[in-house]
């Protein structure tokens with residue numbers, strides 16, 4: 398399926414006012430390059446958290462904002478450098494863009510990555526590169542009228558090097574970026590398995606009422622502990638699987654091939670196991686492991702799929 402058939406059988410992005418003037422935009426089905434965004438409407442301006450992957454998807458997101466308000470988006474927050482969250486930056490022409498310092502550095506080094514080989518069915522559109530304008534490390538606060546939007550990093554590598562979360566304390570709303578894949582397989586290839594586990598503790602301590610994850614449905618209240626525990630269970634499973642592989646002198650792909658995913662087989666994008674294992678091997682103190690590079694790790698994900706490219710419906 399290509400973007401010519403925007404949304405296809407997946408349905409359009411779901412716009413929801415999760416708290417007064419705070420909106421989530423959740424794109425089904427949350428798989429590769431189909432991420433979430435959100436925005437906050439002030440008296441004179443709008444703040445957006447992230448953009449999305451293809452030109453058409455970004456234009457649909459802008460339409461969703463316009464269905465709520467005529468006000469311009471004057472500030473755009475990038476939660477991390479990944480293309481699905483930043484490709485639309487150039488379409489927010491009224492916005493100043495803010496990100497973590499490392500997020501911007503990575504974007505400047507990579508530009509718009511060429512995904513045509515790995516994701517040949519996707520029509521990305523006429524994308525243009527735009528990097529963040531303002532960067533920070535640690536934390537900073539955006540003030541939208543009298544509403545605070547607290548931006549903070551984790552002090553360590555987690556989903557990526559340079560993750561930023563957006564927390565609205567007066568509304569109890571937390572945007573986590575890809576530290577959470579709700580219903581999908583967590584993906585730590587560009588970051589750290591242990592760092593993502595630690596990030597989940599940070600997220601839990603915020604005491605949010607509503608969480609907008611990077612992919613998959615928004616959740617809140619009593620669901621929060623359940624979703625966070627499910628993410629933890631998967632990441633610990635990756636660590637235990639790596640431990641087994643190291644003890645059995647198997648390479649990550651050899652270990653992935655003999656692993657029963659069990660309950661985690663129900664998550665989408667299961668081939669991420671092969672990539673995640675490379676990171677868990679790298680992080681294991683006793684592993685005799687040499688990092689193979691992203692291309693080879695992604696090659697292992699394709700091998701795990703029996704040679705099929707990851708299924709991408711963006």
Ligand SMILES: [Zn+2]
Pocket residue numbers: 477479556575611
């Ligand atoms: Zn990501």
